Amino acid sequence: MTTLPATCDRAAAREMHETLNKAIGVEGQDDPLAIDASAVEAIGQAMLQVLLSAARTGAGIIVRQPSDAFIKTVRLAGLCEPLIEEDAA
């Protein structure tokens, strides 16, 4: 389980990119990687891009327990389907 920080700004996106890059699309990863979004208070475009990219890599990701803020932003950006409803429902 990977956890998203409270503030998902660009710096956080870069870190998450590195983390996910090591965990997704590598040999032996057959199930989607679970990502805990419960602590998210704010999230920017950079992090959303990392998450979407991760969803398209290897076995992809599943977002768990998205916070209200996460859902609001994802809805605003029109990304519910790839990020929440489909995988986290």
Add this chain to the structure above:
Amino acid sequence: MNDDDIRKIFFAESEEALIAAEDGLLACQQGTHDGETINAIFRAVHSVKGGAGAFGYIPTQGFTHVFENLLGDVREGKIELSGELVELMLGALDILRDHIDHAQGRRDQPDDAAMLEQLEAARGGGDKDDASGDPAGGGSNGGGDDDLDALLAELDGGGDASSADQTPEPESSDTGLIVHIRPHAGAMDNGGEPLLLLRELSLLGGECTACHTDDIPELGTLEPDAGYFAWTFRMPDGVAEEAVREIFEFVDDDCDIAVGENADIPPARVESTPGAPEPTPKSDRPEEDAAADDKAKEAKPDGDAAKSPAPRQVQVSQSVRVDLAKLDKLINGVGELVIAQSMLSQRLADENFPHVEELTMLDTLVRDIQERAMAFRAQPIGSVFGRVPRLLRELAGTTGKKVELEVIGETTELDKTVIERLSEPLTHLIRNAVDHGIESPEKREAAGKPAEGRLVLKAEQTAGRVLITIRDDGGGIDREKVFAKAVANKLISEDANLTDEEIDELVFAPGFSTAAEVSNISGRGVGMDVVKQNVKDLGGRIAIESTPGSGTSFILALPLTMAIADGMIVQVGDQTLVIPLSHVIESTRPQPGELSGIGQEGRMLNVRGQFVPVVSLGQMLDAREYQRDPCSGVLVLVECEGQGRAALLVDAITDQRQFVIKNLDNHYRAVEGVAGATILGNGRVALIVDIDHLVQNAAQKAAMAEAA
């Protein structure tokens, strides 16, 4: 680049921003208060605020913050932009300028308390929640100076509103604007956040119909700092395209938008893989995106779909800031090149190669380079004219005379040095025009004129010179009063017989002031004689035209540059001299009948019925073996300040060419009668004659000879 350099840039940019804001407000005063104008004002004030904050000018920042809030309310239409409000904002702009001046150590800290109160009062019941308590944030468009946390928090807070607004409104779903947004990497720089822009759209009632994610690569090739998303929003009915574009104003370069359902989604700027637009194999549901696309496309093909403007081209700034000293070195070098070129041409002529084709080419090239180099230093005169509105406002406050300003030709370009040194005489002339020229409103109405005075500032370029006209529609020069004053000040004798023009000229005489009592406006110990001297120091001349009852014009003729001028090379005895061409009217070899004697030595030349004194240059300069007989030499008819025309007697005219002016003060010391020096083609130094001074001296000598 160190801190001070950046600070300098901030000051320079603030200056530009202030001018832009003032222009905008003045445009509003004229009645053009459209969204674009107000936005420009807002942006200008916002950018000053950002810089002030960055450099820790807290009072400036605080002041701009309040100012900006008010502008924000106007922009959002919460407050009507009335004439009084524009006046108030112009006043606020003046105080902001004082703040900037203070930051540069040019003046004391301005007292802005009263203005702040007025600004707050003007905001009145305006909605303050988005701005108060966040001095760095201001308006709702996240500026580059904002801290990301605050922005993201704001985004989160706004989420409620957006999701609430986002409740589908089926009846409007097939009308309204379709907007495509493509933020690039730059939109996320400096704490920018494209999602905030989306929130703005959703606050307008917009709904995200599709997020185009096709460009997103797999993790391995993803650049976390690049922008991959593009969005399509559908705005509800009644949302104007301008309102949408306004949101993206601040991120113009970093975010492409396209409006209209048939508009293409602007392409990504990252080097995405060539096949990126095709659904990648990993794409969760390509058909979803396609469906969304179709949905967007089928949305109402009628209406103004045709006028979907292409996304704005990214405009990279095309200017470079160069240290003035470097530029001056270049100009100096070009000056030397001009000299070297003329030396070469002289040498070739001496060696019997008078017409070398290559030399002509070189001549053209040198002239070309020189003109371009001069153009670097050229600045639009608008930077000086731009300060006039404030001056008029201040004058209106102290004299009670309201003056309407008309500016013509503010893009006319002049050398930077000339521009800088023009500001003082110009200010004085304008003060003078308002103080002495334009009458009080009561007097004006009595004379059948509009109560509000009118001042025209006009700049135009004519054959190598720039003419600046300052025209008022006041009472004109009271010649009787001027004459009486001049007699009282012992400038002229009581029985002097002067033409109207000569009387007008008297206002330039040293120690002349017509104001019955010295006011603190134009009477600051600086008389018009100083103005005249200032203009003369710039290599220019000043003339005056006045019509009683309908106004006075001051006309300044200034050289385009102070470094190079055209001149007539003349021979006087053993001396080679340069007469600036700007003074020369014509040259002639007179017939004996055209000359008549006056007094013991004086001679006059009859120029088509007008008598002009003959001044022997050789005599004035104590040259050796010069031509004394005008009929064997050449007379050069010149126009000079104050003395009218004179005919200079020289031995011969040898050439007419451009010359590089070398200041004598720098290399030797100032010499009376000599305006400077130049280097001739043969490598010798030639003196540039100060015509005005020389002719004046000759007149005095003649007068003394008369008296003796």
